[in-house]
Amino acid sequence: MKVTVTVNGTEHARDVEPRLLLIHFLRDELGLTGSHWGCDTSNCGACVVWLDDTPIKSCTVLAVMADGRRLTTVEGLARGTELDPVQQGFAACHGLQCGFCTPGMMLTARWLLNRNPDPSEAEVREAISGQICRCTGYENIVRSVLWAAKHTGEADHANP
Amino acid sequence: MQVPAHVDYERAASVEHAVALLVRYGPEARILAGGHSLIPMMKLRLAQPDILIDINRLTELRYLRITGAELCIGALARHADLLESVEAGQHFAILHDAERVIADPVVRNWGTIGGSLCQADPSEDLSAAFAALKGTMVVRGPDGTRTVSAREFHTGAYQTVVGPAELLTEIRVPIRRGSSARRPGTGRRGTGSSGTGGPGTGSSGTGSAYLKVARRAGDWPVGAAGAVIWLEDGIIADAGIGLTALGAPHFTAVAAEDYLLGKPPSEEHLTTAGALAAGQCRPVTDQRGPADYKLHLAGELTTRVLRLAVARAGQAARPPTARPAA
Numbered sequence: 001m002k003v004t005v006t007v008n009g010t011e012h013a014r015d016v017e018p019r020l021l022l023i024h025f026l027r028d029e030l031g032l033t034g035s036h037w038g039c040d041t042s043n044c045g046a047c048v049v050w051l052d053d054t055p056i057k058s059c060t061v062l063a064v065m066a067d068g069r070r071l072t073t074v075e076g077l078a079r080g081t082e083l084d085p086v087q088q089g090f091a092a093c094h095g096l097q098c099g100f101c102t103p104g105m106m107l108t109a110r111w112l113l114n115r116n117p118d119p120s121e122a123e124v125r126e127a128i129s130g131q132i133c134r135c136t137g138y139e140n141i142v143r144s145v146l147w148a149a150k151h152t153g154e155a156d157h158a159n160p
Numbered sequence: 161m162q163v164p165a166h167v168d169y170e171r172a173a174s175v176e177h178a179v180a181l182l183v184r185y186g187p188e189a190r191i192l193a194g195g196h197s198l199i200p201m202m203k204l205r206l207a208q209p210d211i212l213i214d215i216n217r218l219t220e221l222r223y224l225r226i227t228g229a230e231l232c233i234g235a236l237a238r239h240a241d242l243l244e245s246v247e248a249g250q251h252f253a254i255l256h257d258a259e260r261v262i263a264d265p266v267v268r269n270w271g272t273i274g275g276s277l278c279q280a281d282p283s284e285d286l287s288a289a290f291a292a293l294k295g296t297m298v299v300r301g302p303d304g305t306r307t308v309s310a311r312e313f314h315t316g317a318y319q320t321v322v323g324p325a326e327l328l329t330e331i332r333v334p335i336r337r338g339s340s341a342r343r344p345g346t347g348r349r350g351t352g353s354s355g356t357g358g359p360g361t362g363s364s365g366t367g368s369a370y371l372k373v374a375r376r377a378g379d380w381p382v383g384a385a386g387a388v389i390w391l392e393d394g395i396i397a398d399a400g401i402g403l404t405a406l407g408a409p410h411f412t413a414v415a416a417e418d419y420l421l422g423k424p425p426s427e428e429h430l431t432t433a434g435a436l437a438a439g440q441c442r443p444v445t446d447q448r449g450p451a452d453y454k455l456h457l458a459g460e461l462t463t464r465v466l467r468l469a470v471a472r473a474g475q476a477a478r479p480p481t482a483r484p485a486a
Contacts, residue, residue: 130264
C-alpha cells in the first residue's frame with residue numbers, strides 16, 4: 001500500500017505492508033534512525049515523533065495511518081546548523097547519558113514548550129511521564145527543558 | 161520484536177462507509193481508531209483481524225459538545241481532548257480526575273475514548289466513570305443507530321454489545337440540575353430523612369470525583385472508584401458509583417447507590433456505602449494484587465471518592481453572593 005508522508009518538510013512515498021509500524025517505516029524505509037525503537041509496548045517513549053503537531057508513540061501507530069500527514073522527528077528539530085533551544089539545553093545541562101531516550105524526550109519537550117512556554121518543574125515532569133530514561137537521568141532532563149524554556153524566546157523557535 | 165500478523169487495510173471516508181466496510185468484510189474486520197489497545201493486542205497476536213478499517217479521518221466523530229442537557233463525546237475524541245475540555249471538567253470533575261491517571265500525556269494524544277471503551281478491558285478507567293455518570297452509548301450499524309446504557313455496554317471481559325457490523329459513535333452523559341449553576345429549590349426532595357445534621361445541610365449541587373490506586377504512574381489500576389453525587393437541600397437525591405478492576409458487576413455498585421438515596425451525606429452513611437460497594441465486588445488475585453487487598457480497596461476507595469464528590473457538590477452549591485469572600 002502506498003504511503004506518502006512529509007517528514008521534516010520533505011515528502012517521501014513508499015509502498016509498504018499495512019502492518020508496518022511507523023517507527024520501522026521511519027528507521028528502515030526512510031533511514032531516519034534518530035527515532036529510537038525501544039520497548040515496543042508504548043511504555044518507554046523512545047519512539048516519540050510528532051504526527052502533524054502532536055507527539056505520539058510511533059511503535060503503536062501503523063505507517064499507513066500517517067499517510068498524507070506531516071511527521072517531525074529529532075532530525076527536524078534543528079534549523080540548519082542552529083540547534084533548537086531544547087537541544088542546546090540538553091547539551092548545557094548534561095540532559096543525556098546514553099542518549100537512547102533523548103530524541104523522544106526532546107520532541108515532547110518542544111511540544112510542551114510550544115504550548116506552555118514557561119512550565120513549572122512539575123509540568124515538565126508530567127509532560128515526560130510517559131518516557132523512560134534507563135540511565136535514570138531525570139533530574140538533568142528536567143533541568144535541560146527548563147533551561148530551554150528560559151532560552152527559547154531568544155532563538156524564537158516557535159516550530160521546528 | 162513485536163510485529164502484527166499480515167492484515168489488510170481500508171480507510172473509511174464516513175461513518176456510513178465504515179459500516180458498509182464492516183458489512184462487506186464480516187466479523188474478522190476490526191475498527192482501527194487510535195490503535196493504542198488494538199495494535200498491542202495484534203503485536204501479541206491476541207487479536208488477528210483479517211482487515212483493519214481505519215476511522216481516524218472521520219473528524220465528524222471527534223468532538224465534545226454540550227447539547228441540551230447532555231455532554232456528548234464523539235467516539236474518536238482523543239483522551240487529551242477530554243482532558244483539555246474546560247466545559248467537560250466543569251460539569252464532571254470525575255472525567256478529568258480519571259483522564260489524568262490514564263496512561264501518559266503522549267498516549268493520551270492519540271488513544272481514543274471510544275477505543276478504550278470498546279477494548280472493554282475489565283480494568284479500564286472510563287468504563288467506571290461513565291457507569292458512575294449513568295451515561296449512554298450510541299452505536300451505529302447497518303440498520304441505523306441504537307442507544308445502550310453505559311452499564312449495559314460491556315457483556316464481559318473484552319466484550320461489548322457492539323455487533324460485528326456496528327461501531328460506537330458517541331457517549332452521552334446527562335447534565336443534571338446544579339451541575340454547574342445552582343438552581344435552588346427545584347426538583348424533587350429526598351425522602352426518608354429529615355435532612356438535618358449532614359455536612360451538606362441545606363445545599364444543592366452536583367459533585368463528582370475519581371480515585372485510582374496504581375502500582376506506578378500511568379499504569380492500569382489495582383483498583384479505582386468514581387462517584388457522582390446529586391445533592392438537594394442537603395440530601396442525596398441521586399448517586400452514581402463506578403468501580404473498575406475490582407470485579408464489580410457492570411462497573412458499578414447498585415446496592416451502595418440505593419442505600420445513599422434520600423440520606424444526608426454523613427460520614428457514617430458514606431462508610432456504609434463503601435462496605436456495601438465492596439460487598440458487590442468479586443476481585444481476582446493477579447499480578448496487580450491479591451483479592452483481599454482489592455476488596456479492601458473497593459470499600460475504602462468508594463468511601464473516599466464519595467467524600468470528595470460530596471465536598472465538591474457542596475462547593476458547586478455555594479452561591480457566590482451568599483458567602484462573601486473573607
